[in-house]
Amino acid sequence: MSTSPPIAIVGMSSLFAGSHDLLGFWRDIVSATDRLTDVPPHAWLIEDYYDPDPSAPDMTYAKRGGYLDPVAFDPMEFGMPPTTIPATDTAQLLALIAAKRVLQDAGKYSDEADLSRTSVILGVASATELVVEMGSRLHHPLWRNALRKAGLPESRVQEIVQLIKDHYQPWQESTFPGLLGNVVAGRIANRLNLGGSNFVTDAACASSISALQAGLHELYLGDSDMVIAGGVDALNDILMYMCFSKTPAFSPTGDCRPFSEDADGTLIGEGVGMLALRRLEDAERDGDEIYAVIRGLGASSDGMGSSVYAPRPEGQANALRRAYDKADYSPATVELVEAHGTATKAGDAAEARGLTSVFGPANEAGRAWCALGSVKSQIGHTKAAAGSAGLIKVALALHHRVLPPTLKVSKPNSLLGLEDGPFYINTDTRPWIRGSDHPRRGSVSSFGFGGSNFHVALEEYTGSGNRPKKLRAWSEDLLVLSAADRESLALRIGKVRSQIEQGYSLGTLTAQGAEDFEADAHARLAVVASDADELGIKLDKAVEVIRAGSEGSLPDPDVHFGFGLSKAKKLAFIFPGQGSQYVGMGAGAAMTFDCARAVWDEAVDIEEFAGDRLDRAVFPPPAFTDDDRAQQFKTLTAMEMAQPAIAAVSLGFLHLLRALGLEADAMAGHSFGELSALAASGRIEEKALLATARKRGELMAEAAASKEGAMIAVPSDAETVRSLIDPSDDVVIANDNAPTEVVLAGSESAITNIMAKLKSEGLRSIRLPVASAFHSHIVSDSCDPFHDHLAELKWRDGGPEVYANKTADVYPKTPKAARRLLADQLASPVRFREMIEAMHSSGVTHFVEVGPGRILTKLVGRCLEGREHVAISLDDKKVEGLRAFWRGIGALAADGVSMNLLALSEGYQVPEAPAEAKPFEIMITGFNHDRPYPPQNGAAGRAGPNPEEVGEPNAETRTVTPEVSPPVPP
Secondary structure (H helix, E strand, O other), X not given: OOOOOOEEEEEEEEEXXXXXXXXXXXXXXXOOOOOEEEOOOOOOOHHHHEOOOOOOOOOEOOOEEEOOOOEEEOHHHHOOXXXXXXXXXXXXXXXXXXXXXXXXXXXXXXXXXXXXXXEEEEEOOOOOHHHHHHHHHOOHHXXXXXXXXXXXXXXXXXHHHHHHHOOOOOOOOOHHHHHOOOHHHHHHHHXXXXXXXXXXXXXXXXXXXXXXXXXHHHHHHOOOOEEEEEEEEXXXXXXXXXXXXXXXXXXXXXXXOOOEOOOOOEOEEOEEEEEEEEEHHHHHHOOOEOOEEEEEEEEEEOOOOOOOOOOOHHHHHHHHXXXXXXXXXXXXXXXXXXXXXXXXXXXXXXXXXXXXHHHHHHOOOOOOOEEEEOOHHHHOEOHHHHHHXXXXXXXXXXXXXXXXXXXXXXXXXXXXXXXXXXXXXXXXXXXXXXXXXXXXXXXXXXXXXXXXXEEEEEEEOOOOOEOOOEOOOOXXXXXXXXXXXXXXXXXXHHHHHHHHHOOOOHHHHHHHHHHHOOOOOOEEEEEEEOOHHHHHHHHHHHHHHHHHOOHHHOOOOOEEEEEOOOOOOEEEEEEOOOOOOOOOOOHHHHHHOHHHHHHHHHHHOOHHHOOOOHHHHHOOOOOOOHHHHHHHHHHHHOHHHHHHHHHHHHHHHHHHHHHOOOOOOXXXXXXXXXXXXXXXXXXXXXXXXXXXXHHHHHHHHHHHHOOOEEEEEEOOOHHHHHHOOOHHHOEEEEEEEEOOEEEEEEEHHHHHHHHHHHHHOOOOOEEOOOOOOOOOHHHHHHHHHHHHHHHOOOEOOOOXXXXXXXXXXXXOOOHHHHHHXXXXXXXXXXXXXXXXXXXXHOOEEEEEEOOOOOHHHHHHHHHOOOOOOEEEEOOOOOOOOOHHHHHHHHHHHHOOOOOOOOHHXXXXXXXXXXXXXXXXXXXXXXXXXXXXXXXXXXHHHOOXXXXXXXXXXXXXXXXXXXXXXXXXXX
């Protein structure tokens, strides 16, 4: 029984390197974006402090890290006089921004909100930058003494001392509170009128989670109704670099590669992460939107060890066990661990040993089931904010049902001991597939100098309450525009181009375009892009060809034009068969759209896949060697796995088409795809498709097991090939795919002989990498058993017409005849060319390939070459993400096919339009505002060296060169 009441995460906010908000942070995570850069000149000057020699005194051998981009701060909004900003540490200002946003996200930022029992508890480690700055200003006795020792006259001494002081902010009344770490929380409570507790915690790099622990206790005890918890770290100054340099902990090669064989140290970053927490029952009662649920938190100390900062796996393991005891579930149900993972080889290995000691006993199957990663590979080690970055990452992963990647692991660190263990390093963004036995679960570890260990157990929220809208961090998006004529469309493009210049995001523009789009407008445009910059480039090209009337001269698959009325008559869905499968197929759709992912979730509960889950064959853990990748492909290619896997991808795309409001007038499939077409049409139950596909593959494999079959492709027409085949050749035309593509099937020896015969007639043939001779007598023993299985299914009449491979005609209406035709199809020729021609003759003009790959799209194009038609695919294994899907949908939209383009964005936030700058708004970074040094123009603004004095004057005669500096040498 759980010893910790469940706590709901009802709001989040973030400021990390490369992003200003949750959307940007999540987009960076799932797109595997590396945000580590050289130290920017506003922070400190590489020229001042960098030396590649780790032993160089008072110098750092690191010059890269994670730095915040400038973010807008309006002091008047928070009731702060602008003159106090230079005397206020930027950590306090950034924390105010994040706190306001987390309250907004939680729906509590209003005059009506009662915050009298809201606490703010934040991890703030070490000192603040302003402490260092103001303390340094007080070293003037040291400077004065050194200058006097150098023999300078007193007037010059005082002048130089003042020059040095001018490199620091002067003391003022606001300086004392402005430099205090506890005021990071205190200023939030003061400015946002919070009436609960406010304090900060310091557990070094585990400070965020120590703050979380204190916040959970406030909620457990009933002392607060809501707690803002998290971490704030804006201390990436040279002092912190020196600390990490002299430990030494930095990467000498300048990168952060957690769990990689190439890991050689860490890099540090700036960041702020906050979470709004409430007791789950209170959040559900009040209708709060819940991202995820915290089920337990475990803490421990390392105890006695070799040094105060050397990690001990045993101590870390204690924190894990305590977390799962409180959560009351086994680590065997946890499928994602966000590790502390700083990228020091010894530290990563120690953490892996601690994790394995707890998770290992649950690994009864000897299979890696839990993804291990670290966001530090993207934003660096954000120290006091590190735990909050990990918490937000896991909460968003649970909310979006996506397994996020870890970067820069070409090969896992051999010291981790991952072989046959419970963990694998997840280097790819993958769908998080889960059956109904328990919710998705993820955990976060955070450790700090001094042996502070914390582990948090989180769970997907599956209750009846509200969930926040998802973040529109799509890999690509589709912009559609329409207008009355060409010139109006060009003007519409110009408006969008102007919005891009104003800072509008891609998601904002595409949502606006979908809402305004009219499929029956005379002029239409569809453009696929990954961001606003790419969209702008493509729009510039599009407007040029529109005005020139030469849209055919723009061979860009991401850009589609349509003018005049749509020429669409009938729409057909065509479903691919075996041979179209590939590892990772359908991942983009499953990660983005619930209806596509649900197919895979439901498959986990299908009895036929017990112990041999379909999703694990299609979305396996990342492979690091060619042999491993070959084995994954082999596993997927097995008939009993490939066929249901292809069907699952097809069902996912089918659900998306239905969501768009697209319904087919006719359907067909190629080989196995015919079964998918019958399910899609409703002739057989859709929910029975995957199990039936599994059975079909098993029966075919059994039938082929005792007979060696093979297949070849012949680039010629069916009549020519048929005329060269004698009955004694023992081969058949298995596939008539296109006017110049025929596939032959037969026994191994028969195929060898026919290849020689074709060669003598001047015809090429290509051996196909298949397991047997499909659509021939080699697999005929599977027909009757498959017929028996089909008899157990419920069949119905109606629905769109389905065309059959065997007859190149419409399926019979009676279930009995339809079952027989489908069963016999296993050993009968696929007359695909004739079937497509028959569909076109019946009025089908638009063909949509519903499934993995684009093989059928190409075949349709060849079958109907010279005849008016449109053939599109929704997938392309050579194109990552959603680009191929949007290309297909964009082609239909540009052709005037009516769709509900807003449907797919339901459940997603529409990014807000950029706000106008306010009168007193300033741009702040992780470093204190308006510092006199470094110069605004970086190293170029430094004073250059002065010429040496002539002679060697003693202290009494020494003079100082006037302060006129020559140009700084390049």
